[in-house]
Every structure is written in structure tokens, then in C-alpha cells.
Amino acid sequence: MQTSTYKKEPESVTVPKNMLDEFIKAEDFVTKYFETSQHLPKEGKYLIGNQRYVALPAEFLTTMRERIALSGSGELADLIIYEVAKYFGQLDARDYQQRMNVQDPVGMLSAGPIQFSFRGFAHVNIFPISNPTPDEDYLLVYDHLNSFEVEAAEKKNEITHSPRCFFNAGYSAGWCEESFGIPLQAREISCRAMGDPCCRFVMAHKNHILKHITTEQMKKYKAL
Numbered sequence: 001m002q003t004s005t006y007k008k009e010p011e012s013v014t015v016p017k018n019m020l021d022e023f024i025k026a027e028d029f030v031t032k033y034f035e036t037s038q039h040l041p042k043e044g045k046y047l048i049g050n051q052r053y054v055a056l057p058a059e060f061l062t063t064m065r066e067r068i069a070l071s072g073s074g075e076l077a078d079l080i081i082y083e084v085a086k087y088f089g090q091l092d093a094r095d096y097q098q099r100m101n102v103q104d105p106v107g108m109l110s111a112g113p114i115q116f117s118f119r120g121f122a123h124v125n126i127f128p129i130s131n132p133t134p135d136e137d138y139l140l141v142y143d144h145l146n147s148f149e150v151e152a153a154e155k156k157n158e159i160t161h162s163p164r165c166f167f168n169a170g171y172s173a174g175w176c177e178e179s180f181g182i183p184l185q186a187r188e189i190s191c192r193a194m195g196d197p198c199c200r201f202v203m204a205h206k207n208h209i210l211k212h213i214t215t216e217q218m219k220k221y222k223a224l
Contacts, residue, residue, distance in 0.1 A: 012117035014125040019106070026110035029100060034118050051095070058120070061167055062152035074162075082170035089174025097178075105134050108179030112172065113142075122147045122168055122199070127224050134180045139212070140203040141221050144168045153193040163188035165199050173203055185209040189218045200224075 009020055010027040038047045046053050061081070068077035089112070096102070096111050109132055113124035122144035131139040149165045163169075165188050173186035186203040190196035202212045202221055211217065 010114065013113040013123065015113075016126060016128040016130070019110070019126070022106055022110040023114065026107070027114050030111055030114045030118055033099075049099070058148040059152050059155075062149055062164075065166070078162075078166045081166040085167040085170030086174035086177070089171040089176075090178040091174075092171075093175045093178035105180045106132060109176060112175035112179065116171065116175075120148060121171065122165075124172075129221075129224065132176070132180070134182055136182070136205045136207060138180065138182060138184065138203075138205050140172075140176065140186075140201075141224065142172075142201055142203075144199045144201065147192070147199045150192045150199060158193065159195055160191070160193045162194070163191040163199075164193040165191055165201075168199070169201055172201065176203060183207075187213050189213060190222055 009015075010023045012027055012030075013023055015023050033049050036047075036049050038045075040047065046055060065077045065081050068080055092115060093108060093112065096115070097108060100107075100111070102108050102111075113126070117123050123146055125143040125145060127141045127143075129139070129141050131137060144165060147165045147168055149167055153160060153164055169186040169188050173184050176186075177184040183206040184203055185206045186201050187209060188199060188201050190198060190200045192199050200222060202209075202218075204212045212221075
């Protein structure tokens, strides 16, 4: 593929040099897609690319987790948020695939973090150690900068004892699972809500995710 001449790197995502061209191309499309947004107050609608959206404050999702936890447990609430977000990511990936007629998995992957940024969830930084391949060797190590879930906790001056970015993790896993056609799981291994310096995630094939979140492996990924 020819190197792009109009951008040196994308603005909405940080990626290794060998992925730059795909992400620059995807950012151009996603930018144009979001420029189609329409507010139709007489109809009570907000559209982007003829798809209806509902604008909700970021605190809504974090408050929803708290309400679910009241009737069950924190772990159950986290699982529900994760699974709902994963399905959300899958639906968005399917929509993008149809609009762009993209078949290449890496081409599909590239739009996910960009849409993530445009929707205000976080800015994604993918590390060079990543190996996004459509098989059981799949690995993605990445940070979510300015996570909306952490920001909500910071506004309440909360320091948690467990990660809080379950929507972030679920959405990214759903998008990539749909893009690569393999079952993937994402886990947050450090979180600013816990006092860590960053929100860092590992994504791998569901058959191998556990070996990536051992104490030894997490220490290696946290040191990146």
C-alpha cells in the first residue's frame, strides 16, 4: 500500500508505524461519516449517516452500573456493562463493514479506535507488541487515554480497588471480534480509577486470555 501524502499520522488514535496507513485512511472516512450528523428537533431525532443516535451524558453508564450493583453485586454489574458494550461494538463494526465494504481484518480494526474517539469514550494508544492476526495468536495491548468511566469516578473523588473501564473493554473486544471473526476477550490490567498511571488493556483469543493476565505477563505489559 502506498504511504499517504496528506497526513503523517492520525489524530484520533496512536498506533505503531506499520499500521499508520490503514488508520489514516479509516480516520478520513470516519471524519466524513460524523460530518453527516443532523439534529432534527422537529422530529426529535439526531442522525449520523442516517443512523439514529441518542445523546446521553457519560455519567449515565457509570450510574447504571451503580444501580445494577445495588440489586446484585459489583461483579455482576461489571459483567453486564462489559457484555452490553461488547454487543454494541459488534453492531458498530458490522455497520462499518457494510458501509465501507471492508474485508481485511486490519482495515476493519482501524476504524474501531477512531470511532471510539469520535464518540467521546477515550483516545486509544496501541503498542507495537500487538499482533492483531485472525487466529489464536491474536494479541492487542493498548491504553485508553481520558476514559470516560475513570473521569466519572474522579468527579466523585473515588479510588476503587478494581478496574472500572468495563464499557471500554467490552466495546473494543466486540469491535475486534467482529472484525477478525474470532472469539476475543479484553481485560483491563491497570486503571487510573485504582490510582494506576494509565488504563491499560490486553485483548486475546478467549482460549488464551488467561495466560496473558498472569502476574508475570501483566508486569511485562505494564512496563511498556
